[in-house]
Each structure stands twice: as structure tokens, then as C-alpha cells.
Amino acid sequence: MGAGAYRHHVPASVDAIIQRGEFLTSYTPYQPEIAQGTLQYLFEFQTQVAMLTGMDVANASMYDAATAAVEAVQMANRVTRRGKTILSGAVHPHYRETIETHGKFSGFEVVSLAPNLDGLAGIEAKLDAKTASVVVQYPNVFGRLQDLTALAAACQKAGALLIVAIPEIVSMGAVTPPGDMGADIVVAEGQSIGNALNFGGPYVGLFAAKEKYVRQMPGRLCGETVDADGKRGWVLTLSTREQHIRREKATSNICTNSGLCALAFTVHLSLLGETGLRRLAGLNHALATTLEAKLAKVKGVRLLTDAYFNEFAIELPRDAGDVVEALADKGVLAGVPGSRLWPDDASMAKTLIVAVTETNTVEDMDLFAAKLAEVL
Amino acid sequence: MDKSQGRSAQEAPAKELPNFVTASGHRGLQLEEKLIFEQGVPGRIGVDVPDAPKGAANKLGAFARKGTIGLPDLSEPQVVRHFTRLSQKNYGIDSGLFSLGSCTMKHNPRLNEKMARLPGFADLHPLQPEKTVQGALELIDTLAHWLKTLTGMPAVAMSPAAGAHGELCGMVAIWAAIQAKGEGATRRRVLVPESAHGTNPATAALLGFTVDPIPANERGRVDLAAFEKKLGPDVAAIMLTNPNTCGLFEGDIKKIADLVHAAGGYFYCDGANYNAIAGRVRPADLGVDAMHINLHKTFSTPHGGGGPGSGPVVLSAALAPYAPLPYVVHGAKGFELVETQRAGTSPFGRLKGFHGQMGMFVRALAYMLSHGSDGIRQASTDAVLNANYILARLKDVMSPAFAGGPCMHEALFDDAFLKDTGVSTLDFAKALIDEGYHPMTMYFPLVVHGAMLIEPTESENKESLDAFIDSLRHLATLAKKGDQADFFHAAPRLTPRRRLDETRAARSPILRWKPAQPPAPTAQAAE
The missing domain is CATH 3.90.1150.10 (Aspartate Aminotransferase, domain 1)
Incomplete structure (x- = not known):
């Protein structure tokens, strides 16, 4: 299905670990002497997120990618002391709408570009001295991979921060991370690693940034220190940014994060390791190109995405929403139709977003292609 | 008869053990555990990943990741042991009494966990066709019904992801109602008792409101006289917790609600302490306009070491039209998820991706149905x-x-x-x-x-x-x-x-592990 939520295989040991009562029934680690377990895995989580995204530092998680994106925009407003953000036309509509909602009541300006396969189109023309941030998605909502290096340079020249949103974190096992292309802040949906689809939540928002912005970051941060005996240990740190200390002067009102989802992420990624993540990402990509080749042979289907990871967009000869409904009756969940994501934009009606993971078999794909040919 | 079976009849002298050092660094069941990054051997793997189909095209273009990511390679036994050892350094409700006030650390029934993992909930994609997710939508609707019935409120917004997020939702609804009345420029002040949770002033400030503290009286309640003096045409709302954070019932709460309503403002109730009154007091009868409910407190969804939570917000009739998207309705086609603005409503927009913390909804409803x-x-x-x-x-x-x-x-x-x-x-x-x-x-x-x-x-x-x-x-x-x-x-x-040096952690923050020497790019990366 895709479009910001992906069905991956979660090893059984992940669930066994997160159901241990010492993790499941513990509180936010405000008493570090009896919460070193939580604190150490948060430190490991922060390290994993920083590595995956190619960034310097990461926080201990947010609610989800959409809320992390809002926090990133607000952080850019604080860093630049400006109040305008430009949203690419290939940002997930839920991320866009969440940012727009917050812009309304927080009083920052949101310039949302119309849906466009080319997520970079039109951005540089809107960059000006008021712009605090630019938000792009990578891979974008159509699955497309685009080089962000030039945009990052343009943002830097304009004094704006480049925020990159990653909807599918498994992609980082195969593609160049945004940190290598000049991103200032990276947010991501971490659901894909360790967490079930759960009809949309709870998920785990990832948030990473360049080191120089660390004191402007939102959310909880876990840091290394020593105890009274000089032994290495961990604590929540830089909490002078947070609401329980700063009250109305806090960087964010956030209190809860996604602790247990972050644990699931860290356990799953530890099981995979470098070798496993690379293999998993390679498998996802190979299966996606396999399905694309099969769908391309169906009469009337046109591929819209060139470079992609495990998700691509196709154009159908008729309304994709109707096709998805018809295929559901035949036991196939085909993907996410444009009408679901952009209900008010008729130009997107024939677009279908399709994602493939290791849970899809080649037989599934043959069935999909055959049934699609039947209903078109 | 000698029952000692050879054991010494004398109790061993209780003397302090010398400060002896073990070779391993472990001390019995207190096991020292390195970071995962300090373990592992390249090439190990804890998950079987099948081979990719042969002959598949590569469409990564110029975007193939170069260099190593830096993740350690471990086996499944290593990973399970690592996290089991970490868990043993934690205290949870399962370990013992958890006296943390204001956090409602109650037992988390395992039935709830089991229900949340039913594949009909856990394996649903949030954007599947509605006709394939009727059960999930009905569950959200049923939980909403319970929350509305318990609180006496006519509407509930289900999407907020946590208590503070719910607070934001409720206060945005108030903000939207004030905007709709054309008073956005004038109603700028929010009254917050000095005893309030830190999230209250942080939320109000996020919306651009000025936070005006109300003092407590000698009985730990809102000082009614001081409160009345602070009322005026510029007051947008009062944010009040009941029972308050002193663990006391605000006996004047109805009067406070009436006064703030008479002044044209709204009453936001912080529902963090709802566990004291659930089933006994209906917030609607107290004049509440909006109140978040922490499902992870009152309705026993696990705190999980700091989340995920869930913070649905019940709303009065005055605020209901501004409830955020999406929401569930029951119509001719069964349950529907409303994701765009419908005629006669003025939703303030979307607060997060997808529809809410479904996994927490299932747990909370399992708690409600099993308790009655x-x-x-x-x-x-x-x-x-x-x-x-x-x-x-x-x-x-x-x-x-x-x-x-x-x-x-x-x-x-x-x-x-x-x-x-x-x-x-x-x-x-x-x-x-x-x-x-x-x-x-x-x-x-x-x-x-x-x-x-x-x-x-x-x-x-x-x-x-x-x-x-x-x-x-x-x-x-x-x-x-x-x-x-x-x-x-x-x-x-x-x-x-033992006590940790928090000053040191904040002065020169170390927020991630780094290798002593950056790893050299491996041949594998060129794949």
C-alpha cells in the first residue's frame, strides 16, 4: 500500500522484547538510576537514526513523521528568526496539512506548491529573505528519488534551512542519505522498522539535525554522562528546552514521545545490522522493480516514476479510486489512489501509488497484474 | 532430631563485603552491558532475509548509498540478551509500586496487549478502502461513544497522539471558535493556575496566547477572588486541572466555569487526573468546553518508557464544529472516515498523519469493556x-x-x-x-x-x-x-x-555513539 505506511516483516523477538514489563510498564526515564535500560536504548536509537539519515544528532523520537515535520518547521523558524516555509508539491498531503494547520494558529506562513511529480519544481522561485525553511520529501510521495544538492545550496544561500522528510526509513539501507546532500534537518516515519501498520498509529517520528542546531531541537534527548562512582551512564539532557522546566518558554509543548515504538525500531534494526538492512533494502528494491515490470505490461498503464526505492506511481486510463475499489473486491489491495490523497485535485485522479516490500511474493504480483488487466 | 542437615546452626555474621572487584565487571545479576555499537562482528545477522529475485532491474539511478552506515552486525541471541539485560536495569509497574504522582501508573492488563495485536487491527493499512476497514472504524466509534458517555460531552476528537497533543487540540478548537466570532485580535490572554502542569502554559504560548498565572489559596485551590479580578473581555480561556495537581477537588469549579463563560471565554480542563473521577463525575456537568483524556493513564494503555500515548479530546457543543480532521461518522454506507471539510462544519485541520493511535484505542476499549x-x-x-x-x-x-x-x-x-x-x-x-x-x-x-x-x-x-x-x-x-x-x-x-552527573551531560552533550576511528568504506557499499 505505501504512502507513508509500509507492511514489513517484524521478527518475533521484537515483540517479545517490547512486551517485557520492565520496558512496557516503565515511565519516562526521569529517575535515571532505575531507568538505565530505557536510557541506553534511547542513546542507541539516537545513534541509529543519525547514522541512517547521515546527520550529526537525533532526538529520542516524536509522535510520527507529520508531527516531526511540524516541529522541524518551527525549529527552523527559531533558528532563522523568520516565519515562512515552502512545501514541495511532492510532500505527503498529511504532512502538508499538519504543517498548514499549525501555521494557521502559530502564525507562520506556509506556501504549499501544487501536487507535482517533480518535487523540486517551483521551490527556488519562492525562496526569499523571509523564508525560514523548505520542506521536501525523499523518496517523494510518488516514490521518486531526486538530487537535493542544488536545492540545499540554494537554501543555504538564501539563509533558509532545508528540511527533508523520509516516509520509508528502510530506503536508507539503499539510497544516499539526505545528510550527504546538505539537509539541515531530517524527519522520518520510523514505522517501517519494528512497528506494525496498526491502521495508522502509534508510529514513531524520527528527528535528526546538524550538530550546531542541537540546543534548538524539540523533544527528549538522551545524553552520556557518569555516575557518582565514575561509571558511564545515561540521562535525559538539555531539558531546559522542555515544557516541564521552561513552561511557556519551552521549544515545544511535547511531553510524551514514542518510547516503546522507538524500542521496537532499535531492536529490529539491531537484528538487521548493516548487513541485514542492506539486504532487506536491496530485496525491497528488486521486488519493486519486478512488480513495475509486470504492471508496465498491462495495457493502459504508464509509469510516472524514474528513479525510486520500493514505491512508484503509475497512471491508469481511468479513475484510480474506482480501480482500487474494484480490485479490493477481487482480494487485491492495489495501492493508494490519488483521489484519497488529493480529493480536491482532479488532475491526480488517475494516479496510483504502489509500494512493494519483502512481504509481497512474486505470485502476489502476478495476481495483481492479472486482476488489474481485468478491471481496466 | 538434628534438622540442620549439616548446615551451620549459627547465622553468618552480617558483615560488609569488602569492595571486591569481579573480573567481568558484572556483579551477580547486575550485568554490565556495552552499547550495541561496541559489539558485533561484520557479516552476522539476526534476521533471515531472502535473496532478491534474479534479473530484477536496478532503478536507484545515481542514488545508491555509498560507504558504510555504521550499524553493528549481531546474531539474534546477542540482540535478545542485550535488550533483556537492559530491561533489567529498569523499574516498571510490573516491578513494584510506582508512586509517581500525576502520572497514574496503574496496572496494564495483558488482555489489552493481546487484543491490540489481533491482525484485523494490527495489520490494517491506514489508507485501505473504507469497505475493508469497517471493523476498525466501528472500534473507533465505539470508543468515542464510551468517552462521550463517561464525560457527558457531545463530541470527541480522537486523533491527538498524547496528552500534550490533546491539550493542543482542545486549545486550537478554542482558538478557532474565538476566530470565528471575530475576537481573535482581542482575546489574547489565557489564565493558568500556578499549580498547572508545564504543558498547559507551553500549549497556550504555542498558540500565541499570553499566559497569566492565577494564585492558589491557602487550601490549595484556585483563589476565586484573584481569578474574578483577572477576568475580562481579553480572556480567551482558563486551563484548569480537576482534581488539581495538589490532588484536591476544585469545589468552585462550576462557578469558575460560569464566570469564564459569562466573560465570553472557554473552559479547558486538563484531564490528566481523570482517573480520580471517571465514572463518578461527568466533566460536562462542571461546564467544561474541552478536556483531553490520557488513555495511557486512566484507561491503562502502557506508558512504554515514555510513550506512545493517546489523548482524545472531548468537546462541548460550542467547540464541536471546530474538531480536527479526520473523524468517523456512521452513514448510509456504514462507517466512514471524514478526511475533508463537510458542509456545516469548520474543522481546524489535521493534527497528525493518518487517523490516531489505533493501537492505543484497542487497548483502552479492551480495558473499558472488561471493567464495565x-x-x-x-x-x-x-x-x-x-x-x-x-x-x-x-x-x-x-x-x-x-x-x-x-x-x-x-x-x-x-x-x-x-x-x-x-x-x-x-x-x-x-x-x-x-x-x-x-x-x-x-x-x-x-x-x-x-x-x-x-x-x-x-x-x-x-x-x-x-x-x-x-x-x-x-x-x-x-x-x-x-x-x-x-x-x-x-x-x-x-x-x-548511582546518581548521575546531569550537569556534565548538559554542558558538553554526547548524544550519540561515535567510532574511535571512522570506518573505511567497504567493498560491499559499491554493490
Whole structure:
């Protein structure tokens, strides 16, 4: 299905670990002497997120990618002391709408570009001295991979921060991370690693940034220190940014994060390791190109995405929403139709977003292609 | 007959063990555990990943990742052992009484976990066709019905992801209602009692409101006279917790609601303490316009070491039209998820991706259905009883913050009983850790000096409360001897780590592990 939520295989040991009562029934680690377990895995989580995204530092998680994106925009407003953000036309509509909602009541300006396969189109023309941030998605909502290096340079020249949103974190096992292309802040949906689809939540928002912005970051941060005996240990740190200390002067009102989802992420990624993540990402990509080749042979289907990871967009000869409904009756969940994501934009009606993971078999794909040919 | 079976009849002398060092660094069951990044051997793997189909095209273009990511390679036994060892350094509700006030650390029934993992909930994609997710939508609708019935409120927004997110949702609804009346430019002030949770002023400030504190009276409640003086045409809302963070019921709450309504403002109720009154008091009858409900407190979804939570917000008729997207309705085609604005409504927009914390909804509804409305009422009654038992049994050795009268679901003490002992609230709480308990909430609420807020919840039986009280009485008596400051300063002694240097952590933050030397790119990366 895709479009910001992906069905991956979660090893059984992940669930066994997160159901241990010492993790499941513990509180936010405000008493570090009896919460070193939580604190150490948060430190490991922060390290994993920083590595995956190619960034310097990461926080201990947010609610989800959409809320992390809002926090990133607000952080850019604080860093630049400006109040305008430009949203690419290939940002997930839920991320866009969440940012727009917050812009309304927080009083920052949101310039949302119309849906466009080319997520970079039109951005540089809107960059000006008021712009605090630019938000792009990578891979974008159509699955497309685009080089962000030039945009990052343009943002830097304009004094704006480049925020990159990653909807599918498994992609980082195969593609160049945004940190290598000049991103200032990276947010991501971490659901894909360790967490079930759960009809949309709870998920785990990832948030990473360049080191120089660390004191402007939102959310909880876990840091290394020593105890009274000089032994290495961990604590929540830089909490002078947070609401329980700063009250109305806090960087964010956030209190809860996604602790247990972050644990699931860290356990799953530890099981995979470098070798496993690379293999998993390679498998996802190979299966996606396999399905694309099969769908391309169906009469009337046109591929819209060139470079992609495990998700691509196709154009159908008729309304994709109707096709998805018809295929559901035949036991196939085909993907996410444009009408679901952009209900008010008729130009997107024939677009279908399709994602493939290791849970899809080649037989599934043959069935999909055959049934699609039947209903078109 | 000799029953010693060869054992020494004399008890071993209880002498302090010499400070001996083990070769491993472990100390019995207290196992030292390195970071995952300090373990592992390249090439190991904890998951079987099948081979990719042969002959598949590569369409990554120029975007193939170069260099190593830096992740360690471990086997499944290594990973399971690593996280099991980490778990043993944690204290949870499953470990023992968790006295943390304001956080409602009640037992998390495992039935809820099992229900949330049913594939009909856990394996649903949020954007599947509605006709394939009718059961999930019905579950959301049923939970919404329970929340509306319990609170007496006509509407509920289900999508907020946590308490603070719910607060934001409720306050945005108030903001939207004020905008709709054309008073956005004038109603800029939000009244927040000094005893409020930190999230309250942080949320109000996020919306651009000016935060105006209201003092507490000597009884720990809102000072009604001071409150009335602060009312005016520029007041947008009052944010009030009831029972308040002192664990006391705001007896004047209806009057406060009427006054703020008469002044044209709204009443936001922080529902963090709803566990004291669920099933007994309907917030609608108190004049509430918006209240978030922490499903991870009152309705027992696990705290999980700091989330995920869930914070649905019940709304009055005045605020219902502004409820956020999406929401569930029941129409001719069954249950529908409304994701765009419909005629006659003015939703303020979307607060997060997708529809809400479904996994938490399933757990909360499982709790409600397994308790029933009578069980929910019983739970809040018992929570209040337990807190009062603690207050009654400790008031002679500790100092209740507000003398006279019972408390609600939490008992609040100040540090007067520690005066001139050299022992602070923090020291006292840390000593409680060595006694085997998670400390109470400290230094909150801010209106009480050296506050200690204890919330036992309904989960504790009398034996458990008595054992906890014995420990507190022991420590209070010890502290009051006046010569035990060093003992308390050094606590805790028996934990995996002793007091940690927070200043050092904040001064030069180390927020991630880094290799001693950056790894060289491997050949694999060129794949």
C-alpha cells in the first residue's frame, strides 16, 4: 500500500522484547538510576537514526513523521528568526496539512506548491529573505528519488534551512542519505522498522539535525554522562528546552514521545545490522522493480516514476479510486489512489501509488497484474 | 532430631563485603552491558532475509548509498540478551509500586496487549478502502461513544497522539471558535493556575496566547477572588486541572466555569487526573468546553518508557464544529472516515498523519469493556481510597501540604518535615529507590515547597500500600534524627547506577555513539 505506511516483516523477538514489563510498564526515564535500560536504548536509537539519515544528532523520537515535520518547521523558524516555509508539491498531503494547520494558529506562513511529480519544481522561485525553511520529501510521495544538492545550496544561500522528510526509513539501507546532500534537518516515519501498520498509529517520528542546531531541537534527548562512582551512564539532557522546566518558554509543548515504538525500531534494526538492512533494502528494491515490470505490461498503464526505492506511481486510463475499489473486491489491495490523497485535485485522479516490500511474493504480483488487466 | 542437615546452626555474621572487584565487571545479576555499537562482528545477522529475485532491474539511478552506515552486525541471541539485560536495569509497574504522582501508573492488563495485536487491527493499512476497514472504524466509534458517555460531552476528537497533543487540540478548537466570532485580535490572554502542569502554559504560548498565572489559596485551590479580578473581555480561556495537581477537588469549579463563560471565554480542563473521577463525575456537568483524556493513564494503555500515548479530546457543543480532521461518522454506507471539510462544519485541520493511535484505542476499549461502567467507577473510587490511606498513615511523620480534609487520588506532602535535617526532597526520594520503589513526583506542583506527590492508583492492595508506607515511615524517622544527611546524600547505593552527573551531560552533550576511528568504506557499499 505505501504512502507513508509500509507492511514489513517484524521478527518475533521484537515483540517479545517490547512486551517485557520492565520496558512496557516503565515511565519516562526521569529517575535515571532505575531507568538505565530505557536510557541506553534511547542513546542507541539516537545513534541509529543519525547514522541512517547521515546527520550529526537525533532526538529520542516524536509522535510520527507529520508531527516531526511540524516541529522541524518551527525549529527552523527559531533558528532563522523568520516565519515562512515552502512545501514541495511532492510532500505527503498529511504532512502538508499538519504543517498548514499549525501555521494557521502559530502564525507562520506556509506556501504549499501544487501536487507535482517533480518535487523540486517551483521551490527556488519562492525562496526569499523571509523564508525560514523548505520542506521536501525523499523518496517523494510518488516514490521518486531526486538530487537535493542544488536545492540545499540554494537554501543555504538564501539563509533558509532545508528540511527533508523520509516516509520509508528502510530506503536508507539503499539510497544516499539526505545528510550527504546538505539537509539541515531530517524527519522520518520510523514505522517501517519494528512497528506494525496498526491502521495508522502509534508510529514513531524520527528527528535528526546538524550538530550546531542541537540546543534548538524539540523533544527528549538522551545524553552520556557518569555516575557518582565514575561509571558511564545515561540521562535525559538539555531539558531546559522542555515544557516541564521552561513552561511557556519551552521549544515545544511535547511531553510524551514514542518510547516503546522507538524500542521496537532499535531492536529490529539491531537484528538487521548493516548487513541485514542492506539486504532487506536491496530485496525491497528488486521486488519493486519486478512488480513495475509486470504492471508496465498491462495495457493502459504508464509509469510516472524514474528513479525510486520500493514505491512508484503509475497512471491508469481511468479513475484510480474506482480501480482500487474494484480490485479490493477481487482480494487485491492495489495501492493508494490519488483521489484519497488529493480529493480536491482532479488532475491526480488517475494516479496510483504502489509500494512493494519483502512481504509481497512474486505470485502476489502476478495476481495483481492479472486482476488489474481485468478491471481496466 | 538434628534438622540442620549439616548446615551451620549459627547465622553468618552480617558483615560488609569488602569492595571486591569481579573480573567481568558484572556483579551477580547486575550485568554490565556495552552499547550495541561496541559489539558485533561484520557479516552476522539476526534476521533471515531472502535473496532478491534474479534479473530484477536496478532503478536507484545515481542514488545508491555509498560507504558504510555504521550499524553493528549481531546474531539474534546477542540482540535478545542485550535488550533483556537492559530491561533489567529498569523499574516498571510490573516491578513494584510506582508512586509517581500525576502520572497514574496503574496496572496494564495483558488482555489489552493481546487484543491490540489481533491482525484485523494490527495489520490494517491506514489508507485501505473504507469497505475493508469497517471493523476498525466501528472500534473507533465505539470508543468515542464510551468517552462521550463517561464525560457527558457531545463530541470527541480522537486523533491527538498524547496528552500534550490533546491539550493542543482542545486549545486550537478554542482558538478557532474565538476566530470565528471575530475576537481573535482581542482575546489574547489565557489564565493558568500556578499549580498547572508545564504543558498547559507551553500549549497556550504555542498558540500565541499570553499566559497569566492565577494564585492558589491557602487550601490549595484556585483563589476565586484573584481569578474574578483577572477576568475580562481579553480572556480567551482558563486551563484548569480537576482534581488539581495538589490532588484536591476544585469545589468552585462550576462557578469558575460560569464566570469564564459569562466573560465570553472557554473552559479547558486538563484531564490528566481523570482517573480520580471517571465514572463518578461527568466533566460536562462542571461546564467544561474541552478536556483531553490520557488513555495511557486512566484507561491503562502502557506508558512504554515514555510513550506512545493517546489523548482524545472531548468537546462541548460550542467547540464541536471546530474538531480536527479526520473523524468517523456512521452513514448510509456504514462507517466512514471524514478526511475533508463537510458542509456545516469548520474543522481546524489535521493534527497528525493518518487517523490516531489505533493501537492505543484497542487497548483502552479492551480495558473499558472488561471493567464495565461499574468497574471504571470502582477503579476511581479505589484510587481515591488508596491515596487517602497513604495520607492518613503518613501525616504524623511527613507533612501534608494542605492540612485538614481528604485528598482525591494523590497525596501531597511538602518538605517541612525535613526542615533542618540536611535532607532534601530529592535525597529523600533517592533513598526511596534503595527501598525498592519508584519515587514520588518531586518539586511539583510548584506551589508547594519541596513537593512530594504520591499517586498509588487503585492497582495496589493493602499489603502493598502498608509495605510502601513502612518504608516511608522508616526514612522519615531516619531523616528526622538529624544526623543522617550523609546517608541520604549518597542514595541510591543499590541501583545499577548511582546518581548521575546531569550537569556534565548538559554542558558538553554526547548524544550519540561515535567510532574511535571512522570506518573505511567497504567493498560491499559499491554493490
